[in-house]
Amino acid sequence: MRRNIMRDAMNKFMKKFIRFKNIIFLFAMLFILSAVLSGCGKGDGAGDERSEYVYVSEYVEMDMECDYISGLTSSGDDVFLSVSEWDEETGFNTNYLYRYNMNENKAVRLSLEMPENSSISGMAPGTDGSLIMIVNCNTFEMDEEGNVADSKSTIEIWNVSMEDGTLLGSEDVTGLVAGKSDYAYIQHFCVDGQGNLYLSDGDNCIHIIDKEFKKVCDIDAGDWINNMASSKEGDVYMTSYGSEGLQLQKVDLTGKKIGDAVAGIPGGYGNQSYYTGVSSSLLHSNSDGVSRVDVGTGTVEKLFDWLDVDINSDYVNYVGELSDGRLWAITRNYEISGSATSELVFFTRKPSSEVPAKEEILYxxxxxxxxxxxxxxxxxxxxxxxxxxxxxxxxxxxxxxxxxxxxxxxxxxxxxxxxxxxxxxxxxxxxxxxxxxxxxxxxxxxxxxxxxxxxxxxxxxxxxxxxxxxYFQISTCMAKTSLVGERSGWTLTEMLDFVDEHEAENVFDYGSRSTIFYYCIYNNIDEFINWETGECSFDGEGFIRTLEFAAQFPEEYDYSGERDEGISSKLRSEKILLMQSSISSVQEFQMMNGLFGEKISFVGYPNNEKQGNLIQPxxxxxxxxxxxxxxxxxxxxxxxxxxxxxxxxxVSDHGGWGFPVRRESLEKQFEQDMKAEYSEDESGKKVEQPKTTWGWDDFEMEIYAATPEEVEAVMELITSANKIGGNVDEQLTNIITEEAEPFFKGQKSAADVAQIIQNRIQIYVNENR
Amino acid sequence: MHFHMNRKQRKKKAGSSPRTRRGKLVSAGYLLPSAIGVLLFFVLPFMIVIYYSVVDNPISGQFVFLDNFIMVFNNSAFKQAAVNTLTFSAVSVPLAVVLSLFLAMMLESKMPFKSQFRTFFLSPMMVPIASVVLIWQVLFHYNGMMNEIIGLFGADKVDWLNSSYAQVVIVVLFLWKNLGYNMILFMAALSSIPKDIIEVAVLESAKSYQIFWHIKLRYMSSTILFVTIMSLINSFKVFREIYLLKGEYPYPTMYMLQHFMNNTFGRLDYQKMSAAAIMMAVVMVIIIGILFLTENHFGKDVEG
Structure with missing residues (x-):
């Protein structure tokens, strides 16, 4: 009985199923479709699943102070650094050699003393356990007046004890590496597994010297050598730029030639470096991140992205690997104020589960x-x-x-x-x-x-x-107040009238048609388009006059000619009338006034409201x-x-790279700009001293504390800007450039091309309303 | 009795053998890739276009019902594009059909250099579109060959691509590109007309125009319909040539509906693009419907 009930129920269900099978089929199809589509568009978004392992960074304060690291090499877990330090007493830079134990984060300054006027061009661990250094020594012969009469440069190879920095031996190899030139310089240096030394001046020649300092051969690399690195296996590789970007090639000592580019290696351009690997042949670092490179198989394993380990790739100086599998990097971090500090960072590979997960925000x-x-x-x-x-x-x-x-x-x-x-x-x-x-x-x-x-x-x-x-800058245009009067803006007609009145050689320094177009039209394109009514006025007098005005200028400025006069001189003598620039600080404002030699007006870009100064992020x-x-x-x-x-x-001493958007911070910047700096003269009297020096082309001036009037003028300039600069649609510039061409070639009248431009842009405007 | 029969039939259907069911499943399995393809590449995009046409923009996706259609319909750029497209199609499609039919008839007759002419008219089909545009630019540029020629007769230069002549240039380009293909189709249609009917007509002292009008045209009605539809579709695709000649914003008389759609797509105005596409599709369906009705009317006695 129960079985019958079950069977009936099943039958009913099956009948319903069959009745609705078409609908079910449709839903099934849609489900498959949605499953297929759900795979689309997913990629490197913030919602990606985490990798099984991640690299975690650990920032370590370096156990040494250094202003500049001039050279670095590693041997096992020890890193040798050639460091330049500023000596307050002598007023000179002095070079020191440090051995840095990465496991203990301990630096030891070695006893090696560098002679005066010498520098380390390269370092590498030798096969005999010593440190091999390439030292560039300069000697200067002075004349009776104390000026340099003659100078001589020599290249020496030093064998230095890794333990204490004792100089074990040295050899002058200038004759082996100088070639035909009197001047010798080594840019890249490596040692191979047999102890042969590879020296390159950074041009296209590699000089190879054996461990007894005998010349083995010179190899012509053909291309400009970008860098050299020794692999874990003891081979030496060089990098140069080929058609696909940077390429890695083996320096073949047996065949005395440069091998073919290693296949599978990332090409591309930009900042890239190779370092000796520990668990692989080489380590590769570029602006994206760090990879392990196995040269034998041509495989590249990406380890991490710099941004994922909170490192700014622009600041990475050196990368290396320790025997325990950790990686390290030495970075030179620059603050917005301009100060810089060196930092040591270790990267440890950990399972993702051990690293606290954070919510990802995609920028x-x-x-x-x-x-x-x-x-x-x-x-x-x-x-x-x-x-x-x-x-x-x-x-x-x-x-x-x-x-x-x-x-x-x-x-x-x-x-x-x-x-x-x-x-x-x-x-x-x-x-x-x-x-x-x-x-x-x-x-x-x-x-x-x-x-x-x-x-x-x-x-x-x-x-x-x-x-x-x-923070922001103000994009503006400047002219002498004596010429344009006290004004903070002008219309296109006023601007064109002004230029017509003053018969200058050019309106702008390096003035060309595109300069005029950008100044008169592109930066204020809304002057010609009324978005509310949808009307354009490219066939109006203003635009036609601009075309006729632009025709007076060359299509492209000829930069090849000799420049006999600087911009300041031209502005002062009114050979040119206007100057476009961005004002980013009070000090720059002061400099601009000095450049013109008299009071200036910031007239900006022409527009009907006479408010042509633009905000530039x-x-x-x-x-x-x-x-x-x-x-x-x-x-x-x-x-x-x-x-x-x-x-x-x-806020900074030099005025920063722009004005802070916060009022209080901007006022602090102004206070800083108005703060005078003093020194005592010979008689012990306190005199104001220049804060810094600013220059532009042929002009240079010392900047003193700004006056309240100057700060007020800068504030006026800032508040006069109410639009963002650089937002013109490329479509419009293309139409204007294309259609204006026949006028500039004398084939059509300005009115004719203006009418065509008007017609074409009118469609653009209609379409976007 | 009727009811009984239905029940019987249904019963039979429900009680189909496992073998038949398996066969259906296998058929469904074979159909599945095609069905997915149709859903993915035809049904889904169509649905998406409908969806975009009723939302304010693709990012916020607020439902606005028919607002986009009203907005697009009132947009002067759209109106201009619609008028230009219709004018172009109204001029170029009949010309493409009539001229190619004329050429086919001409090549059907006993004339010298027949194959050379055929090759001549077909050659534009073999030239890549980028090269075609390049040739056209050389011909119709302000300093181009056409102005050189009319200059020989003392005429002033004409700015072919930036004046009211622009659409004439495009019509000529369209005909040059499409006549050969249409002509081949007509030649095939002409050769398939039963010779005996024409022979009978000749014996009956029918005049040439009568043979043409009452026999050939009737037999070719389906081909004429096909050529007209193809030419109509191709006339909408002339955007490609105009785009290569003058970019996104050409002279107003060359601005076509596809410009409107292409440009609005580029500026993320998917709602405008979709509304315009749907309106255009509706007009196309109506036009093609009318063409089918016409063909049915003229060709029914031949087919029947």
């Missing part, structure tokens, strides 16, 4: 700037909850990167934070890509009045703040994605750049 940008990179690394080091990962879209080329970025935006893989450099800010802001940042500022206790209102407003769209910048600009799944984490990073601490760190 997407076309190209990452050095300031942003530094800020990300600082944030990742300090923050225990979030970790910023970087995706650079523009690595291959801009258009491909942009297409990929747009695809990520529309498929929901948008980065949490978007670097705005090289992106059309207003396009994305108007599409709702960005999150309004004002509520986040309020939540973080930031009062918008604490920041420069005009800078925030420049990034506003409909009262919402979609982008932030930590200096330390990166970024926005928060409206689609980010971790907006609070993303904002936690972004707010660091607006924090009091960071903004105050931008």
């Amino acid at each position: 997407g940008t076309m190209w990452i700037g050095s300031d942003v990179k530094r800020n990300i690394i600082d944030f990742n080091k300090k923050n225990q909850t979030y970790r910023i990962k970087v995706k650079e879209y523009g690595n291959d080329d801009y258009q491909t990167g942009l297409a990929q970025f747009n695809a990520d935006l529309t498929t929901g893989n948008c980065p949490d934070i978007i670097g705005l450099d090289s992106l059309d800010y207003s396009l994305y802001a108007n599409k709702g890509v960005f999150e309004d940042l004002y509520p986040y500022m309020e939540k973080s206790g930031m009062d918008r009045k604490d920041f420069l209102g005009n800078v925030l407003e420049a990034y506003e769209v409909n009262g919402k703040l979609y982008g932030i910048i930590p 200096a330390g990166g600009s970024m926005a928060l994605s409206a689609k980010s799944k971790n907006k609070d984490g993303a904002w936690e990073f972004m707010q660091t750049m607006l924090s009091k601490e960071y903004q105050d760190s931008l």
